[in-house]
Amino acid sequence: MKKLILGVALVLLTLSGCTTKEKETLKVFNWGVYIDETVISDFEDKYNVNVIYDNYDSNESMYTKLQSGEKYDILIPTDWMVERLISENKLQKIDLSKIPNVANVDEGLLDRSFDPQNQYSVPYFWGNIGIIYNKNNVDAADLEDGWLLLNNPKYKDQIYIYDSERDVFMIAEKALGYSVNTTDEAEINAAYELLKEINATTAPVYAVEDLIDAMVNEQKDIAVSFSGDAAYILSQNENMAFFVPEEGTNIWMDSMVIPADAQNVDLAHKWMDFMLDEAVALRNTEYVGYTSPVVSAYQAVVAPGGMYEGIEAYVPRLDNPLDESYNYDAQLKAKLADLWIRVKAQ
Amino acid sequence: MKGFANLVRPYMVWIFGGIVIPMLLIVLYAFTKHGNSVMAFQFTLDNFIKFFDPVFVKVLMKSFEVAVVTTLLCILLGYPIAYIIANVNEKIQTLLLLLITMPMWINMLVRTYSWISILSDKGLINGFLVYLNLSPIKMMYTDFAVILGMVYNFLPFMILSIYTALAKMDKAIIHASYDLGANRTQTFLRVVFPLSLSGVISGITLVFLPAVSTFVIPKFLGGGQYMLIGNLIENQFITVGEWNFGSAISMIMAAIIMFSMYMTRRFDRDIEETSKGGGVVW
Numbered sequence: 001m002k003k004l005i006l007g008v009a010l011v012l013l014t015l016s017g018c019t020t021k022e023k024e025t026l027k028v029f030n031w032g033v034y035i036d037e038t039v040i041s042d043f044e045d046k047y048n049v050n051v052i053y054d055n056y057d058s059n060e061s062m063y064t065k066l067q068s069g070e071k072y073d074i075l076i077p078t079d080w081m082v083e084r085l086i087s088e089n090k091l092q093k094i095d096l097s098k099i100p101n102v103a104n105v106d107e108g109l110l111d112r113s114f115d116p117q118n119q120y121s122v123p124y125f126w127g128n129i130g131i132i133y134n135k136n137n138v139d140a141a142d143l144e145d146g147w148l149l150l151n152n153p154k155y156k157d158q159i160y161i162y163d164s165e166r167d168v169f170m171i172a173e174k175a176l177g178y179s180v181n182t183t184d185e186a187e188i189n190a191a192y193e194l195l196k197e198i199n200a201t202t203a204p205v206y207a208v209e210d211l212i213d214a215m216v217n218e219q220k221d222i223a224v225s226f227s228g229d230a231a232y233i234l235s236q237n238e239n240m241a242f243f244v245p246e247e248g249t250n251i252w253m254d255s256m257v258i259p260a261d262a263q264n265v266d267l268a269h270k271w272m273d274f275m276l277d278e279a280v281a282l283r284n285t286e287y288v289g290y291t292s293p294v295v296s297a298y299q300a301v302v303a304p305g306g307m308y309e310g311i312e313a314y315v316p317r318l319d320n321p322l323d324e325s326y327n328y329d330a331q332l333k334a335k336l337a338d339l340w341i342r343v344k345a346q
Numbered sequence: 347m348k349g350f351a352n353l354v355r356p357y358m359v360w361i362f363g364g365i366v367i368p369m370l371l372i373v374l375y376a377f378t379k380h381g382n383s384v385m386a387f388q389f390t391l392d393n394f395i396k397f398f399d400p401v402f403v404k405v406l407m408k409s410f411e412v413a414v415v416t417t418l419l420c421i422l423l424g425y426p427i428a429y430i431i432a433n434v435n436e437k438i439q440t441l442l443l444l445l446i447t448m449p450m451w452i453n454m455l456v457r458t459y460s461w462i463s464i465l466s467d468k469g470l471i472n473g474f475l476v477y478l479n480l481s482p483i484k485m486m487y488t489d490f491a492v493i494l495g496m497v498y499n500f501l502p503f504m505i506l507s508i509y510t511a512l513a514k515m516d517k518a519i520i521h522a523s524y525d526l527g528a529n530r531t532q533t534f535l536r537v538v539f540p541l542s543l544s545g546v547i548s549g550i551t552l553v554f555l556p557a558v559s560t561f562v563i564p565k566f567l568g569g570g571q572y573m574l575i576g577n578l579i580e581n582q583f584i585t586v587g588e589w590n591f592g593s594a595i596s597m598i599m600a601a602i603i604m605f606s607m608y609m610t611r612r613f614d615r616d617i618e619e620t621s622k623g624g625g626v627v628w
């Protein structure tokens with residue numbers, strides 16, 4: 001038995017010996033395919049640190065991982081999730097004086113309602129939601145239907161929709177002329193009925209990760225898509241076009257935040273500052289296709305000769321009063337999630 | 347010898363930490379309500395009552411249907427393959443077994459993902475059909491795709507367990523059958539097949555259990571609208587954040603699985619008893 005204890009102690013000793021010798025480590029938790037990976041290695045070289053970089057595929061799965069006790073230094077959730085994390089005291093305030101590059105960010109994207117005065121977050125990417133369609137196979141006249149294009153029997157088996165309750169309910173609520181944050185039972189029920197009808201009429205496929213490749217390869221004619229994915233798909237396939245229905249849509253922003261239990265707060269600030277550097281932001285947005293909050297990067301890619309020149313999806317509109325962002329409301333979210341399962345299990 | 351008994355301790359710790367505690371947590375979650383803080387629990391049966399909603403029961407039925415079809419197809423395909431392997435000469439046997447297990451060296455996700463590019467609307471098969479001037483078939487996001495994915499992934503388990511039963515069989519019994527005047531069909535039906543049934547049954551357990559609870563294969567090949575019980579549980583934990591309801595579904599699932607395992611084992615025992623005296627080796 002003594003030998004066993006000695007052995008365990010030895011192993012532990014060597015393990016801890018390793019960690020003290022190692023460089024500083026920054027743990028980043030971000031969406032999949034949401035960064036130019038060379039940017040990470042540049043950050044590592046610049047500050048002589050290690051970055052542990054993990055991916056998630058939804059705000060919810062990120063939250064679940066945090067719940068399970070995993071610790072990160074940087075998260076990049078969407079606005080309503082930032083709001084939730086703030087309300088649950090899971091974030092710490094950031095020191096904007098350590099992030100001088102915030103000056104590069106478009107002022108219209110700072111001081112938003114989910115985090116007034118940017119006490120907890122700085123923008124990473126932003127955009128809206130619209131519909132990608134194949135110009136050769138979708139009749140331009142049908143686009144007049146707005147979101148109800150998804151309910152057109154002509155396009156049965158030709159539609160992809162994001163498998164995310166908040167986004168599908170946004171579609172139905174906007175099609176019916178309601179707010180995306182409605183808590184009115186009758187309105188939610190009407191939206192639920194519409195979603196069931198769409199499900200029955202066009203039998204859409206509810207997908208997440210395979211959607212981008214599938215649309216680049218023209219697997220289907222229509223897909224509901226985030227503007228940034230659309231910009232990428234359009235830049236890869238000329239037959240694809242993007243439109244955002246006039247009935248309104250969701251405008252969202254993904255922001256960098258530091259969890260309350262972060263281990264390396266100082267380095268996290270350096271990361272935030274690094275990501276908002278003009279050159280870094282340009283490379284990142286070119287690679288990912290999402291709209292950069294950094295003014296110069298944004299202007300460079302839409303300018304003549306820029307990577308997303310003429311690709312309307314890269315430029316989310318800001319002039320439609322019907323466009324809204326999601327509020328965080330735990331009860332509403334649970335209700336929509338439950339209804340959404342019922343639609344899918346039809 | 348006493349020293350060796352101590353060696354069991356790490357396994358006890360492992361079983362306790364890796365199986366017993368998580369199981370107890372699931373039971374606790376299933377019978378409580380409100381969020382994930384176990385400290386403030388309130389006992390309730392609501393999570394179980396909620397499950398007996400026609401929508402969820404339908405999901406459960408569908409899962410069983412898919413798993414049963416998958417298992418039957420695995421037997422129909424796996425038995426002849428196992429029989430052939432068991433009857434060729436030993437060198438070829440090793441090679442064939444290697445071929446059967448080889449795909450398992452590659453991650454299951456990757457293998458399932460590659461089916462997408464084979465089955466999709468503009469994928470390999472449909473590309474070929476169009477090339478032959480035939481009309482393309484819709485295969486992705488259908489029962490066909492999901493069951494194909496499952497059969498593909500779980501077939502090796504069936505083949506290997508049937509093969510083990512066949513290979514262990516005492517060849518003298520078969521010779522005796524011939525000596526006593528039975529022809530090949532009779533020998534197979536009356537001797538070989540009954541003796542191999544225990545292999546088939548362990549194959550059924552190995553295929554049915556993962557098939558009834560998988561969530562990756564239906565998610566990839568069936569799309570988000572293809573809801574099986576595994577997807578429902580995943581959804582409750584990951585997306586909805588309803589750990590309590592998710593745990594209740596897991597418990598219901600576990601109860602059903604345990605019951606079906608108990609039934610198969612009883613069936614298995616019955617067979618062994620009736621075939622006793624046949625010189626079963628295992």
